Amino acid sequence: MAEVEGAETPIGPTEPQSRHIVYCGVCSLPPEYCEFGGTVKKCQDWLQSIHPDLYNRIWSADALEAATSSLSVEARKRAEKDAHKKALKAEAAEAKQAATIASSKVIIKRVERNKRKFVTAVSGLEAFGLDNKKVAKDFGKKFATGSSVTKIPSGGEEIVVQGDVSDEIEEFLLENYKVIPEDNIELVESKVKKGSGSG
Structure with missing residues (x-):
């Protein structure tokens, strides 16, 4: 095979590209997965104070609207209901933990x-x-x-x-x-x- 003129061949191995991953200070998951833990509200507060740009990318009204835009009206209602249930459950768990510590x-x-x-x-x-x-x-x-x-x-x-x-x-x-x-x-x-x- 003939070599193509002007094409540069890499000399030696290419450098691996590193990637910086943020982990939540509350649940230790990447922020994109905090919603699956039991401390969503605390995770959101932490992310908003430490990484506001990442918070806006994941939890802003626009980001949530974009994430749910492909869902049907019925699926959106179900998702909102599930999110509300999770939030109530997390609040109840926090209240129970606080009561346990107090007693x-x-x-x-x-x-x-x-x-x-x-x-x-x-x-x-x-x-x-x-x-x-x-x-x-x-x-x-x-x-x-x-x-x-x-x-x-x-x-x-x-x-x-x-x-x-x-x-x-x-x-x-x-x-x-x-x-x-x-x-x-x-x-x-x-x-x-x-x-x-x-x-």
Whole structure:
């Protein structure tokens, strides 16, 4: 075959083109897919404040009109009804989550193991969306002591920290985990009973 004159052949491999993808700060999906998550309103608010141009491209009245223009009148009504239902469902879920957080308690318990030896048990953190293992690790670093996650008979988990650090843990939680209101932390003292042998 004869080479075509003037045609340039690439020298070496062509550079791959990178693509910048935005991920939602609320649901972690690309903004085009936020509508399939349960937090559409929060996602829209986040997108509008962080990427207004992208928000206008996806959620502006013109964009929504263009997206639904090919639908029949009946299909449009169904889509609007579905969107309204999803919005109501998301609002109800948010209200339920807020009520759960308002009624949840973090219990910080000072437990006497034997004479003058204490451990501090912390339970109820999962109600505030916190990971017990991560918080236990933070406690271990902060207080330079042993800290572990254990199962409790009621079915949940608690963090057991070596030593009497209940007041310090309360301060640490309030400083580092702003999702926990101060009124929702309760300090408790309990003793582990030894076997009752009459002698």
